[in-house]
Amino acid sequence: MAGLAAAFGSGAMTNSISGFEDAGCIFIIGTNTTACHPLIARRIFRAKEKGAKLIVADPRNIQLTRFADVAVHHRLGSDVALLNGMMHVIIKNGWHDQKYIEERTEDYEALEKVVAAYTPEKAAGITGVPAEDIERMAELYAKNSPAPLLYAMGITQHTTGVDNVKSCCNLAMLCGNVGIASAGVNPLRGQNNVQGACDMGGLPNVMTGYQPVNSPEVIEKFSTAWGRPLSDKPGMTITDMIPAMLDGKLKGLFVIGENPKLSDPDWNHLNHALKKLDFLVVQELFLSETAQVADVVLSAASSAEKDGTFTNTERRCMKINKAIEPIGNTLPDWEIISRLSTAMGYEMKYDHPEEIFNEMTALTPKSYAGMTYDRLGIDGLQWPCPDQNHPGTPYLHKDGFARGKGKFHGIEYKDPAELPDKDYPFFLTTGRMFAHFHTGTMTRVSRHLDVEQTTGYVEINPKDAEVLDICENDILVLSSRRGEMEVPARITRAVPPGTLFLPIHFGENPPNVLTDSTAVDPLAKIPEFKVSAVQVRKLNLEFVENTG
Amino acid sequence: MQAQVEQWLKEGNVDIFIGYKNVDGHVIPHFFTNENIDEVKDLVVGQAHYSLEKIATKVAADHPDMKIGILLARSCNQQALHVLYGWNQLNPNQIQTIEAYEASSDPAFDLEQPEPVSSYKQKMGLEKSMAPKDVEAFDQQQRFSRWMYEFSKCIKCYGCRNICPVCFCKECSLEHKDLVRAGNLPPEIPIFHLVRAVHMAGRCIDCGLCEEACPADIPLRLLYRKVDEIVVDVFDYETGTSPDQSPFSVLGEKVVLDPVPINE
Amino acid sequence: MDYKFVPSVCPYCGTGCGVLFEVIDGKLVGTLPNKTHPVNEGKLCIKGWNMHEFVNSFMRLKQPLVKTFGRFMKTEWDEAIKITADRFKEIIEKHGPDSIGVLVSAKITNEENYLAQKFARAVIGTNNVDHCARL
Numbered sequence: 001m002a003g004l005a006a007a008f009g010s011g012a013m014t015n016s017i018s019g020f021e022d023a024g025c026i027f028i029i030g031t032n033t034t035a036c037h038p039l040i041a042r043r044i045f046r047a048k049e050k051g052a053k054l055i056v057a058d059p060r061n062i063q064l065t066r067f068a069d070v071a072v073h074h075r076l077g078s079d080v081a082l083l084n085g086m087m088h089v090i091i092k093n094g095w096h097d098q099k100y101i102e103e104r105t106e107d108y109e110a111l112e113k114v115v116a117a118y119t120p121e122k123a124a125g126i127t128g129v130p131a132e133d134i135e136r137m138a139e140l141y142a143k144n145s146p147a148p149l150l151y152a153m154g155i156t157q158h159t160t161g162v163d164n165v166k167s168c169c170n171l172a173m174l175c176g177n178v179g180i181a182s183a184g185v186n187p188l189r190g191q192n193n194v195q196g197a198c199d200m201g202g203l204p205n206v207m208t209g210y211q212p213v214n215s216p217e218v219i220e221k222f223s224t225a226w227g228r229p230l231s232d233k234p235g236m237t238i239t240d241m242i243p244a245m246l247d248g249k250l251k252g253l254f255v256i257g258e259n260p261k262l263s264d265p266d267w268n269h270l271n272h273a274l275k276k277l278d279f280l281v282v283q284e285l286f287l288s289e290t291a292q293v294a295d296v297v298l299s300a301a302s303s304a305e306k307d308g309t310f311t312n313t314e315r316r317c318m319k320i321n322k323a324i325e326p327i328g329n330t331l332p333d334w335e336i337i338s339r340l341s342t343a344m345g346y347e348m349k350y351d352h353p354e355e356i357f358n359e360m361t362a363l364t365p366k367s368y369a370g371m372t373y374d375r376l377g378i379d380g381l382q383w384p385c386p387d388q389n390h391p392g393t394p395y396l397h398k399d400g401f402a403r404g405k406g407k408f409h410g411i412e413y414k415d416p417a418e419l420p421d422k423d424y425p426f427f428l429t430t431g432r433m434f435a436h437f438h439t440g441t442m443t444r445v446s447r448h449l450d451v452e453q454t455t456g457y458v459e460i461n462p463k464d465a466e467v468l469d470i471c472e473n474d475i476l477v478l479s480s481r482r483g484e485m486e487v488p489a490r491i492t493r494a495v496p497p498g499t500l501f502l503p504i505h506f507g508e509n510p511p512n513v514l515t516d517s518t519a520v521d522p523l524a525k526i527p528e529f530k531v532s533a534v535q536v537r538k539l540n541l542e543f544v545e546n547t548g
Numbered sequence: 549m550q551a552q553v554e555q556w557l558k559e560g561n562v563d564i565f566i567g568y569k570n571v572d573g574h575v576i577p578h579f580f581t582n583e584n585i586d587e588v589k590d591l592v593v594g595q596a597h598y599s600l601e602k603i604a605t606k607v608a609a610d611h612p613d614m615k616i617g618i619l620l621a622r623s624c625n626q627q628a629l630h631v632l633y634g635w636n637q638l639n640p641n642q643i644q645t646i647e648a649y650e651a652s653s654d655p656a657f658d659l660e661q662p663e664p665v666s667s668y669k670q671k672m673g674l675e676k677s678m679a680p681k682d683v684e685a686f687d688q689q690q691r692f693s694r695w696m697y698e699f700s701k702c703i704k705c706y707g708c709r710n711i712c713p714v715c716f717c718k719e720c721s722l723e724h725k726d727l728v729r730a731g732n733l734p735p736e737i738p739i740f741h742l743v744r745a746v747h748m749a750g751r752c753i754d755c756g757l758c759e760e761a762c763p764a765d766i767p768l769r770l771l772y773r774k775v776d777e778i779v780v781d782v783f784d785y786e787t788g789t790s791p792d793q794s795p796f797s798v799l800g801e802k803v804v805l806d807p808v809p810i811n812e
Numbered sequence: 813m814d815y816k817f818v819p820s821v822c823p824y825c826g827t828g829c830g831v832l833f834e835v836i837d838g839k840l841v842g843t844l845p846n847k848t849h850p851v852n853e854g855k856l857c858i859k860g861w862n863m864h865e866f867v868n869s870f871m872r873l874k875q876p877l878v879k880t881f882g883r884f885m886k887t888e889w890d891e892a893i894k895i896t897a898d899r900f901k902e903i904i905e906k907h908g909p910d911s912i913g914v915l916v917s918a919k920i921t922n923e924e925n926y927l928a929q930k931f932a933r934a935v936i937g938t939n940n941v942d943h944c945a946r947l
Contacts, residue, residue, distance in 0.1 A: 017827065017851060035733055038703045038857035039827045042763040045701050049765070063733055066700055189826030191918035193925070194943070200925035202916035202943045208926060213939050228934040231909070235932075235939030241913045250913050250940070252903040256928055257917030258944045279899045286871055296896050297884065299873035300920075303823040304833055304840055304864070308921030310821050312828025312851065320921065323818035323833035324840050327867070328874025331889065333924040337931050339889070343897035346935045348927065356923040377572035378819050378830065379850050434704060434733045435858055437824050446865035448706070449858065451723045453731040490731075564815060571819060574848045576832055579815035596847035596854070603834065606841055607815070705857045707845070761845065763855040 002524045003165025004185065007173070008396070009403025011210070012195060014184030015148055015395045016314045016382065021046045022182040025053040025144035027137075029079065029168070030154020030530075034063040035434040037152070037188045037313075044150075053140045057082060057129075058154065059429060060501060061494045070136050073496055074127040076427050077158055077416035077531045082134065083167040084413065085123025087115045087174055089138035096142070097176030105173050105406040114410035126413060142175050146183035153190060153431070157529040159417045161521040166409040173406045179397040189313035191438065196311035199367065199383070200360065204235035209364035225363055228346070238264070239525040242517065245273035252279040256333060257300065261290040262439035264527075266517030267510050268483050283336060286441045289507050299330045306332035308353045309376065311383070315393070317371055318380030416531040417519035420498070424480060424533035426464075427499040430511045431530075440505035456509030457490040459501040460536070465491045468536060475539040478502075480514040480532050486539055500534065549648050553580060553617065554588045562617035562644050564607065566600045567591045577603060580617075593621050593648045599713040599757060601628040605637045617644045624755035627788025628713040631753060634791050637716050680774045695771075699737040701764035708744065708758035708768055714751045721747060741771065748772045749779050750787055750794030814838040819846060822860045823919065827851060829860050840864045900936065909937035916943045 005011040020026060020043040033041040041064065048054050048067055056068040057079075065071040074082045090096050091112060101108050120131035127134075141147050149172055155164045168185050169178075177183040189195050201207040211218040214232050223230045236244055238260065244250040253274075264270045274280060274293050282294040291297045303310075305326040311317045326332065331339075334356060338348035350356050354373050361368045367383035370390045375381060381392040396402065420427055435452035436443040443449045458476060470476065473488045478500070487502065487509040495501045502511040511529070519528040556562045557580065569578035569587065575594030580587060604616050620626055626645070632638040683691060709715045709722060721727050721743050728743060729736045752772040759769040779785050783795040818833040830849025834842035843863045847854035876892035877884040903911055914932035916925050925943075932941045 034703050037825050037827050038705065039763055039829050039852045039855060039860075041703060042765075042852075042855060045764055063700075063703075189918075191826060192821070192823045192828060193920065193922065194826055194918040196922040197916055197918045197920075197925045197943045200916075200922050201929040202925050202941055204939050204942055207929075207933075222933070226930060226934040228937075230933055231937060231939050233910075233939060235910070235941055236913060238913075238915060238942040238944065241940065241942070244913075250911055251907050252900055252912040253915065254900075254912070254932075255915045256924075257919040258915050260915065260944055263944050278903060281896050284873060285866075286869075287873060287877075291873075295879050295899070296892055297873065297877040298892060298896070299876050302867045302872075303919075303921070304818075304820065304867045306921070308923045310823070310828060311922060312821070313826035314828075314851075316828060316851070317922065318821045318828060318830070320820045320823075321818045323816075323820065323835050324838060324867075327872055329876070329889070330872075330874060333920045334927055336893075337924065337927045339893050340897055341927075341931050341935050343893050344901060344935050348931075353921065353923040356927060360922065360926045378574050378846070379572075380828075433731070435731070437859055442824070442866040443859060445869035445871045446859075446862045448723070448862040448865065451730060452704075452858070457731075564813075574819065574846060576819060576846065577817050577844075579817075581813050581815065583813055598844065598847065606834070607836055610837060703857060705855070705861060707856060707861060710861050711844075760847070761855055763852075763857065 003162040004169060004187065006162075007166055007169035007407050007409065008178065008185075008401050010396055011198070012315050012396065013186045013188070013313050014178060014397060015182065015186055017043055019182040019394065020044060020148055020150075021050065023047050023052050023146055023148050025055065025140050025147040027055045027057075027141055027147060027149045028064055029057040029149065029151050030164075031150055031152035031188055032058070032060070032062045032154075032431060033150065033188070036190065036432045038434070040150070040188060053144050055137050055140055057137070059496065059499060061496070069140060070133055072129040072133050072137065074129050076429055076499065077160070078127040078413070079155060079158070079164045080160060080167050080411055081118065081123045081126035081413040082129060083171050084115045084118035084411070085120050085127070085134045086138040086141065087111070087171055088118045088123070089120060089135050090142045090174060091115065093139075095139070096174045100176035101174070104179070104401065105408060107408045110410035111170050111174070111408040114412060141171070145175065145177065146180050147175065147177050148183045148186055149177070150186045150188060152188045154530060156187070156524070156526050158526075158531065159519050159521055159528045160414050161526045162523045163411045163414070167411050169406070170408055170411070173408060178406060179395070179399070179401070181395055184395060187313070192312070193310045195313060195315060196309070196317070199311055204237055207363075208360055209367045222363065237525045239517070239520050239527065242270055242273045245276050248276065251277065253277055254281045254283075255290060255294075256283045257285070259284075259288040259290045259439040259441055261293070262288070262507055262510055262512070263504070264512060264517065266482055266515060267512040269517045283333060284441075286445070288439065288441045298336050299328065300336065301326035301330040301332045305330070306334070306353070308334070309357060315382045316380045317368065317376060317383065319373060319376045319378070417516060417528055418481075418531065418533045420533045424535050425498075426534050426536055428478065428480070428502060428511075428514060428532045428534045429499060429530050430502050430504050430515070433503045433505065436503065436505035438505065440507065443505065456487050456503065456506030458487045459490050459492050459495045461493060461495050461497040461499070462491050463497045465489065468538065470538055477537050477539050478514060478534045480516075480534045482516060483513040485509055485513045500536065549646055550588050550591050552646055553591060554585060556617055556644065557582050557585055557588070560615075562615045564614060565617035565619070566603055566607075567619040568594055568621075570594070591619075593619065597621060597755075597757065597760075599628065599711060599755075601625060601632055601638070602713045604643065605632060605716065608638055608642060612639070612642070614642065615644065616642055617646065620645050620647045622755070624753050624788070627753035628755065630788045630791045631714045631751060631794075632716075634793050635716070640791065680770065680777055683770070695738060698764075698766045699741050700734050701766060702734045702737065702740065703763055704733055704735045704740070705763060707761035707763065711757045711761040713755060713757065714753060741766070741768075745771050745775050749775045750783075750785060750796040752776050753788040817844075822856070822863060824859045824863075829856055831856065831860060831863065833864070840867055904936060910940060912936050912938055913940040913942070914938075916941060918943055
């Protein structure tokens with residue numbers, strides 16, 4: 001979200017889900033929307049059927065590709081080059097919104113200077129996308145306003161993640177697509193409350209509502225409210241915590257509702273780091289891979305067993321309501337944290353989450369201050385909602401950017417940290433499949449979801465399969481510079497030749513045995529899950545049978 | 549309507565009544581019992597329809613002796629009940645109904661319908677809730693490509709099956725790996741949708757909930773209407789008009805199923 | 813008699829679809845899409861439709877666990893909370909508050925995230941707060 005914040009001043013999805021239906025052109029890049037956000041994909045289908053154009057850029061053959069007016073398969077990690085190529089075409093043809101750029105933005109020259117070099121031919125050379133397609137994409141996007149750009153982890157999980165996002169912002173501003181309905185730059189959040197976790201200050205450098213910890217006024221306000229002195233030194237991100245564990249600087253870790261062992265890059269590295277901890281507490285619904293190595297496991301209640309609020313990807317804060325009593329001897333997370341805090345000498349006494357919500361809104365003036373449980377109802381409210389009469393905000397930056405003027409960044413293309421070579425000739429990318437979610441802790445125990453996919457698999461193109469003499473369900477050994485793993489093959493044209501796709505949900509075939517924890521975006525610290533170089537061989541089955 | 553329900557509950561004609569209530573501007577299903585009898589005044593009918601019959605089968609599965617009242621907001625609700633009686637999913641002696649077809653005139657509860665998807669679909673000659681004869685103007689090839697287009701939008705949510713008031717099989721053919729390959733998106737087409745269409749013969753009561761539940765706006769109602777039309781032509785059987793068995797009851801399902809309602 | 817429909821929000825992806833939990837006799841038996849919800853308008857994906865299955869899964873943890881000599885032992889809440897509090901206090905005393913990290917979650921509620929970061933900042937005394945959204 002650092003890229004969005006740098007360009008616009010706010011790191012959230014700019015527009016609303018329902019608004020996509022009325023778009024003139026939808027640009028999908030780095031999101032397999034039908035599998036990962038199916039009810040957002042619905043809006044894309046509807047937009048298409050109302051006459052919108054659809055551009056899909058994805059290294060894989062995703063379901064939406066079938067419906068695209070232009071579909072391109074750019075090489076993994078070449079997003080900046082593709083976007084710069086499009087902007088080059090737009091500027092060259094004068095399709096950009098000069099008035100908008102002058103009135104609403106700054107540093108346009110920085111962009112113009114950089115993209116001048118990215119002719120479609122140059123971009124084609126890097127991305128593998130034909131120059132005509134880049135020109136066609138540029139034309140469709142620029143000429144069919146409003147044009148929302150949608151992206152997900154396919155843009156952010158790169159060493160150049162922040163650059164990728166900034167390039168998306170550049171393109172949107174260039175065509176005046178920010179601050180109007182049915183347009184904008186729209187990161188689709190992968191988990192139900194990522195937006196909320198960030199909004200609530202679940203980050204090392206900010207309190208609720210992105211109030212920075214290194215601001216004396218902010219620290220003053222919160223320490224008065226909480227009655228404790230607070231540190232103004234930004235803390236460690238999760239990517240910093242792993243080396244700190246290995247160095248013995250981080251001794252204790254409290255993990256709530258996450259399974260970093262399966263979701264973190266470089267499984268072996270993290271495994272080693274977790275062992276070095278003096279004390280690991282995991283608060284979870286299931287005995288996840290991470291919970292298994294914990295010293296204490298706190299059994300939490302699920303979202304059906306408690307009240308509270310979630311904030312979705314379009315900044316809509318909505319109430320969840322308790323349907324049943326907590327199962328077994330579990331407790332809602334808020335109650336566990338309150339008890340723990342009280343046991344450590346800081347009394348937290350709340351009878352209901354509503355009291356916590358009201359305490360939070362009082363400290364979060366710009367975004368949540370106008371919300372109350374009564375006002376949220378079932379529909380919820382989209383922040384910013386600064387006062388009790390404010391109706392909420394369907395799209396951001398309407399009259400001005402959160403940071404004043406929208407900022408263009410001149411971004412040069414950089415290669416991913418690792419490209420295929422002689423020893424590791426295949427691209428490996430990772431992602432989700434439609435029936436499972438994240439590390440699979442919630443979905444693999446569900447009968448109707450397990451029916452769809454019981455085991456892990458790796459997707460490989462029929463051409464590669466033929467060369468390597470691989471049949472469906474053959475066990476393949478994938479190895480990278482970090483480690484190796486075995487996984488059954490699925491032969492499909494969903495991936496182009498030379499590229500493999502591994503879903504992230506299956507603990508027995510963890511992709512992060514292969515991915516690199518040191519390849520992270522320098523600013524956002526997001527690891528490069530989407531590009532690794534691997535080699536593939538068929539497991540010698542006879543050997544297995546003889547010994548088994 | 550409210551007075552009738554209140555009387556039923558008080559006199560013990562029904563133990564539970566399944567209707568609708570307005571919660572924060574949303575008309576959602578609601579259970580009325582003697583314990584919350586003061587809420588009966590909030591019983592409403594809105595434009596939003598849920599399959600209250602299917603909910604009744606779940607209640608009946610655990611409580612075969614419970615007397616259940618159901619609000620019938622549309623004629624298809626009665627047809628759904630007939631099918632469920634015929635397949636032993638509900639016992640007619642257990643069920644009391646109130647018809648309230650007219651009650652939906654209160655504009656406060658009118659469902660704001662998503663605007664119809666126009667240009668492209670109309671240009672291609674297919675809209676929602678169409679009759680089979682409307683598409684007969686197109687030739688086979690046009691029809692086939694159109695259906696393949698529609699099916700390839702499928703996100704395999706199984707919403708058409710899950711919402712269906714007359715879908716209750718313990719084992720669903722759609723999840724049978726020999727019939728439909730699992731784990732792919734879109735699902736294997738057209739077989740996924742055709743398997744379901746075939747199973748709708750003699751079952752579908754044309755309530756339209758499947759089409760409403762479809763995130764991809766696939767015109768499922770048209771597909772099942774065609775199947776129903778064939779059943780009428782060949783077997784002279786009009787699904788749901790009486791509790792009589794469908795001609796397909798000899799096809800095995802009935803034999804496989806326990807003669808009791810099924811609950812997960 | 814605990815029979816009700818409870819409006820709520822799907823806990824899977826970031827779309828935030830409106831659902832109705834079907835509670836029959838105190839048991840969660842099904843999930844329905846909220847027909848009039850502004851986000852999903854009465855539709856759900858395969859995960860949303862089957863949400864009740866993970867809630868009811870026999871795999872759910874039902875008791876706090878404490879590891880002693882490499883094996884998990886079931887314990888009561890007071891015991892689990894006390895052990896955790898004591899160990900955290902011990903680490904803070906020996907190595908300072910910045911030797912502890914708290915990973916909050918994109919899966920828990922806003923209220924709980926707020927409390928978790930408040931716990932890290934006000935109780936432990938560190939800004940080492942992050943979540944797995946980067947991953």
